[in-house]
Amino acid sequence: MYCRNCGNQIADNAAVCVKCGVSVGVGTSYCPNCGQPTMPGASACTNCGVFLTQPVSPANQKSKMAAGLLGIFLGGLGIHNFYLGKTNRALVQLLVCLIGGVLTCGLAAVAMEIWGLVEGIMILAGSITEDGNGVPLKD
Template sequence: MSQPPYGPPSGQPQDPYAGQQPPQGQPYPGQQPYPGQQPYGAQTPYPGRAPYPGQQPYPGQVPYGYVPVDPTAKSKLAAGLLGIFLGSLGIHRFYLGYTGIGVLMLLLTVLSVGILSPLVAIWGLVEGILYLTATRGSYAVDAQGRPLRA
């Protein structure tokens, strides 16, 4: 008797799950889950969350949705308001750590005896608005490259 080119020999029932393994930790189709195990296809928690309600996160694991805040980050609001109101003196640049440009703005205002003060004030006003509205780029970080906090 010759065997067909594919499939099991005729007369034997075909097993649709032959050779297939279930996903890791899941029971075979038709098998009951072990006690404490979620049934096959059940909703699994999001990564980073405690696996079951009431269970604490593993040591070193950050809770889901937690965004760490840098305590040394400079305020975006403070930088913007300093730029708008005291921009001609470069105070906002000193606040963020850009002392070179802050000294330049201060010297332009003081040494020109106020002649260049309106131009430097416009410069500070524009930078103040940029600090308030920027989400990326050079106006969203301080001199050390740390993001500004809202």
């Protein structure tokens, strides 16, 4: 195994590189399998062919269509953000819609619906491309 930061060979059970002090797996400059320099942003090593990043499993991807439609129709309650794993934002939308809606005679609920509608359209248009964990949305 090789350090991703400096390319130095390290033991398989090492926690840090003894040459540069960086934790194992941190860095993008060298291949962890063969130790050769890698191009910035490369997904696989051109020398040995090993993946430099973990490929995204289709089972973990959320549907762009589902998220967009949830945003358009139930966006005021933040349902689309719960679906995408953006829990804090979803809770704010839900609480403002329910509690603020009662206190402002529905005005806050209307504002949250507009917010949800805009986010739903942005998801469908491709402006929002990742879920709360940074996993790309599938078409």
